Amino acid sequence: MTKTSDTAAPERKRGEGVRFVYEILRDDILNLALPPGSPVDEIQLAERLSMSRTPIREALVRLAGEGLVTTLPNRSTVVANIDFLNLHHFFDAMTLMYRVTTRLAAEYRTDGDLAVIRNHQAAFARAVEAQDALAMIATNRDLHAAIAEAGRNPYYVSLFGRLLDEGRRLLRIYYLSFDDRLPRRYVDEHEDIIAAIEARDIAAADRLASQHADQIVAQLQRLIAEDRRRPVTL
Amino acid sequence: MTKTSDTAAPERKRGEGVRFVYEILRDDILNLALPPGSPVDEIQLAERLSMSRTPIREALVRLAGEGLVTTLPNRSTVVANIDFLNLHHFFDAMTLMYRVTTRLAAEYRTDGDLAVIRNHQAAFARAVEAQDALAMIATNRDLHAAIAEAGRNPYYVSLFGRLLDEGRRLLRIYYLSFDDRLPRRYVDEHEDIIAAIEARDIAAADRLASQHADQIVAQLQRLIAEDRRRPVTL
DNA sequence: GCGCAAAATTATGTCGACAAACAAAATGCA
DNA sequence: TGCATTTTGTTTGTCGACATAATTTTGCGC
Incomplete structure (x- = not known):
């Protein structure tokens, strides 16, 4: 239990x-x-x-x-309740933080940061391989938190952390619905993002992070829409 | 005392x-x-x-x-100390929050929001008229917090509130240096921003907020640069 | 007089207990 | 029987006190 x-x-x-x-x-x-x-x-x-x-x-x-x-x-x-009625605000902030933290990571990352990021990405890949949805959620969070840390902006780190936590709760609700096609795609997208960060290509980092965020938001929205229950703020 | x-x-x-x-x-x-x-x-x-x-x-x-x-x-x-060495991160987040909150205000504002915003702007104008620097700092904070509230995104409201507070501390250090030319300019800029919000002109709101933020950041940087002391994190 | 060790002092973290506030059950009255 | 009021019970907010960690002071030897 x-x-x-x-x-x-x-x-x-x-x-x-x-x-x-x-x-x-x-x-x-x-x-x-x-x-x-x-x-x-x-x-x-x-x-x-x-x-x-x-x-x-x-x-x-x-x-x-x-x-x-x-x-x-x-x-x-x-x-705290999950406010299903105002999720678009959550998605909006989430997307923005994905973008700015990844941008800044491309700008300020050190080699040490990169090593940490790659470790988290490896852990995420393992979780996907093992089809362990809970581990995917956790390692995905850690990866993006590490990217934010590499960006060095404590304000973004703090807000993004909060958002990732909230996303973890949200994903946790629907983790049963995970198929294994989407997560593999995330692994590839992560790889591209990390490559952009390594190359210090700010524009590419921004674009890829934006796409990645859109992917995740779209998946969450799909999961919520498919859900038969009418989730309501209790 | x-x-x-x-x-x-x-x-x-x-x-x-x-x-x-x-x-x-x-x-x-x-x-x-x-x-x-x-x-x-x-x-x-x-x-x-x-x-x-x-x-x-x-x-x-x-x-x-x-x-x-x-x-x-x-x-x-x-x-908490003021981290003078990493102020650019503060400025960066500040500028971004100015922009997104003003954008969202232009998108979601109600007439009630607008009335509240105008009240704060009136209070700010009075503070400028009275050359009361402390009141200017406080009312300016209230005005922008109200704009953020009108944008309805609690995550941005929260982060922006933190940033505005930090900015209040920063301004408080240098409030003696205020001349009365700059604040008047701010009154006008505020008016323009409020007009854009009222007209629901998102693009204009974004542009004006961005300029406004640049103004404030530039002024702060000038004040800090002019300061003879070498501010160091204690 | 200086340096190190030990004791005393100060301040923090935690505890158990009391009292006010809210919620629910019980009682009284129409 | 239905409703209002009182009573009971539970939970929170606050308090004063104790124990432990850190800091300062004291004491001793060199």
Whole structure:
């Protein structure tokens, strides 16, 4: 069962409690182990992780800052919903960030950056080979995050990270529908993008990233459209 | 003296403590009442605001999430430094956000949005008339935030808000150098931008916003270049 | 007087507990 | 029986206190 990661979690050092809770919750939220709209009980969490409510609350504040949970004053905090009605804003920002981060990577990348990027691409290719959809989602995220890092702009890195996380949730909903034709195409597209970054060809990087983003957006829209359920913001 | 706002602060309702501290600290940081690099003492704050350390810590976590303070583990939390060495990344993101938010405003604005925007522009014009540099900074921020809101994209609104805040700190350093020629020009440029938004002329909005951003960036760069001090990341 | 080690001090991270606020169940009245 | 009100219960927001890590001060030997 894909229940919320049942970590007993003893032996923690001082000063890492908040990070610990934060990462567990974040992971559970992005994997949809905690589905959107589900309440997050502080006391329950405190018992499960055998710690006080204080670090848990601080982790929740942090998650709220990133938009992963919503806190109703004096009422329960719930996992943030996916706003299916305004997905075009998400797609718009996503496409823009794909473009600018890839552009900047082509401009500022070092050889070290390139090595890191290639590692992530290899991991993505392996995931595709193994037809492991969950791993594809995760490694794809890591690859593009690494490209953004190579672009050196912390503001873009931050926003893009948020968007990639949200995309991870979105993909996670539909990962069953993955066939293996599309992911292979992504591997090739990634290769082209990386080549452009290596060649420091900014124009090509921009164009390829734009096409790649369009591909992904189109696929997501197709998945959503094919879905029989009428997804509604709860 | 422009000391940290000495609010005695009694009579608070339950559930607003965190927001209260958050807004005070945020204001002090953006006004440079708390200069970059200065430590934030939780106990001192707790005494001054006559409240426990818990809500103060949660406010600090939130501020850390927005990059306004930096938390060293098991060590003091300090007001975030201004990274003068990488300002071009800031300018780059700033220019891009000016453009996309103004574009989207021209696309999605309602009449209500327009009224709000005009109000902010009027306030900005008054600040310029009164030669009140601090008010100019604040109202300019509000105006562009309102334009971003009219564009309806929460991701852009969020990032742009962060950038505008950072810009507020930056401008605050140099506000003494303001002459009254430039701000008047900004009033006119704002008028043009608002007209384009009203006419739903996306191309014009994009072009004007781009020029406007270039103006502001150029002015900031000039101020920094003229500054005799060698600003260094402490 | 200088350098290093140990103790004291300060500040952070965490804890358990209390009180206000909200939600739900139970009671009273028409 | 239906509705309003009170009562009960649960959960959040805040508090004061303790323990641990880091920093400063003190003390000792050279």
